[in-house]
Amino acid sequence: MGMERITIPDKERKTTSVEHIYREKTDKRILKKNPWRDYRLHGTVLILVVIAELIGTIEIPITKDVAITIMPLIYTIVFGLAFYLIKPIKWIQRKQARIAEGAMMLFIGVLIAKLAVSSGQSIGLIFEMGPALILQELGHLATILVLPIALLFGFKRESIGMTNSIGREPDVAVIVDKYGFNSPESRGVFAIFIVGTVIGTIFISFLVTLSLSFLPLHPYAFAMASGVGSASMNAAAIGPTLAAFPGLETQIEAFAGFSNLLSFCVGIYIVIFIAIPIIERVYNWLEPKIGKDSVVAQKEDE
Amino acid sequence: MSDLIDGSENVSVHGIFNWILLLIIFSIITVIGNFLGYKHPMTDSLVGMGILSLITLLGVWMERYIPLNVSSILYISVMGIIIALPGMPTSDFVLYYVSKIELLSIVTVFLAYVGIGMGKSWDEFKALGWKAIVITILVIAATYYGAAIVAHIVLVLTGVPAV
Numbered sequence: 001m002g003m004e005r006i007t008i009p010d011k012e013r014k015t016t017s018v019e020h021i022y023r024e025k026t027d028k029r030i031l032k033k034n035p036w037r038d039y040r041l042h043g044t045v046l047i048l049v050v051i052a053e054l055i056g057t058i059e060i061p062i063t064k065d066v067a068i069t070i071m072p073l074i075y076t077i078v079f080g081l082a083f084y085l086i087k088p089i090k091w092i093q094r095k096q097a098r099i100a101e102g103a104m105m106l107f108i109g110v111l112i113a114k115l116a117v118s119s120g121q122s123i124g125l126i127f128e129m130g131p132a133l134i135l136q137e138l139g140h141l142a143t144i145l146v147l148p149i150a151l152l153f154g155f156k157r158e159s160i161g162m163t164n165s166i167g168r169e170p171d172v173a174v175i176v177d178k179y180g181f182n183s184p185e186s187r188g189v190f191a192i193f194i195v196g197t198v199i200g201t202i203f204i205s206f207l208v209t210l211s212l213s214f215l216p217l218h219p220y221a222f223a224m225a226s227g228v229g230s231a232s233m234n235a236a237a238i239g240p241t242l243a244a245f246p247g248l249e250t251q252i253e254a255f256a257g258f259s260n261l262l263s264f265c266v267g268i269y270i271v272i273f274i275a276i277p278i279i280e281r282v283y284n285w286l287e288p289k290i291g292k293d294s295v296v297a298q299k300e301d302e
Numbered sequence: 303m304s305d306l307i308d309g310s311e312n313v314s315v316h317g318i319f320n321w322i323l324l325l326i327i328f329s330i331i332t333v334i335g336n337f338l339g340y341k342h343p344m345t346d347s348l349v350g351m352g353i354l355s356l357i358t359l360l361g362v363w364m365e366r367y368i369p370l371n372v373s374s375i376l377y378i379s380v381m382g383i384i385i386a387l388p389g390m391p392t393s394d395f396v397l398y399y400v401s402k403i404e405l406l407s408i409v410t411v412f413l414a415y416v417g418i419g420m421g422k423s424w425d426e427f428k429a430l431g432w433k434a435i436v437i438t439i440l441v442i443a444a445t446y447y448g449a450a451i452v453a454h455i456v457l458v459l460t461g462v463p464a465v
Contacts, residue, residue, distance in 0.1 A: 076417060110412075123383065140445050197420050199438070
């Protein structure tokens with residue numbers, strides 16, 4: 001449970017080059033490994049995809065009006081993770097996971113290109129919905145509402161890193177750049193990053209499925225909201241939304257793609273210029289009132 | 303820690319040859335899934351994947367060779383939007399073939415790689431404990447609902463009819 005556990009691999013690191021640490025590291029790895037040659041990895045993906053598409057979408061009715069939809073994309077992500085974790089499967093190891101991670105960077109491009117084509121096709125509609133598309137980016141500031149809960153859990157300045165944003169790569173870079181690699185704020189955002197990496201896509205897929213049944217929001221609002229600032233979470237959130245509104249595929253793809261693009265372009269500026277200043281103030285005001293003994297310090301004292 | 307943030311959202315595969323072969327593999331798997339799931343003819347959807355792969359390739363190439371600090375995501379988006387704009391000479395061709403590829407077919411293959419890749423973070427994940435998991439879930443939900451509710455209010459206020 002201790003937050004301090006994730007600081008073990010800390011190395012001295014220049015915080016100035018943070019923006020490019022991902023690219024350079026994966027570049028090096030992929031260049032050495034000839035990623036296309038790993039037939040174990042690609043063969044496994046092919047088998048997972050064939051199985052997933054053959055099973056197809058399953059609907060589990062909960063009540064008369066509410067059903068949980070499990071789509072092929074959930075099977076591939078869960079089985080993919082399971083193949084890595086299950087010991088008897090020897091052909092998917094750390095090496096394959098590293099290549100998968102590097103290859104995934106490239107494949108995001110195909111996904112983005114598909115969404116961009118839908119956006120171009122519906123460009124008139126996008127301009128028409130401009131105010132909603134831009135203002136919904138500010139809705140991401142709702143993460144600050146989670147700050148009191150983080151404080152009640154006993155997080156100190158870690159909570160600033162945890163609740164300023166959804167904590168994906170660009171946000172990690174912003175926090176590390178501002179507070180330094182070994183700061184509690186960075187520990188906080190790393191924690192959100194790791195948990196989000198492992199459960200984020202699966203969680204958001206179920207969250208969206210349930211919300212589509214319970215919340216009477218505009219279909220376009222669901223589409224725009226799926227651009228949370230992470231390509232894989234965006235992908236997982238679009239799936240159920242497309243299935244819920246047949247006939248609106250192009251519009252939903254257009255809004256989802258454009259809102260994700262906005263999250264990439266303006267998202268970090270919202271974090272830097274709005275979220276962090278607000279959260280610093282709320283923290284200074286709220287922490288003396290409801291802050292608990294630090295969970296991190298307690299662990300270190302033991 | 304550097305291992306954990308080695309880039310799951312930025313395009314970062316070096317070497318054009320490696321890029322092309324990876325995109326071909328990805329296209330073939332996607333076309334097979336697209337055929338099994340949606341019965342789209344394989345030749346048409348292969349052309350569609352070819353178009354999307356070409357945009358991707360140009361985008362990742364531009365990210366590295368144009369001396370601006372701009373992510374490939376932006377180049378790819380701009381190119382994709384331009385070739386599909388109504389009135390562009392490319393738009394009929396692009397829309398016909400790209401529409402043969404379902405977004406969900408791409409997502410299904412993409413998330414298989416994500417699933418295998420995220421296994422690497424499993425040990426760090428287990429070390430974090432339930433409090434971090436609860437906070438992450440709340441943060442993701444807040445991001446999603448924050449955007450959805452603001453978008454809904456603006457859509458209603460600006461009089462966009464429910465479709």
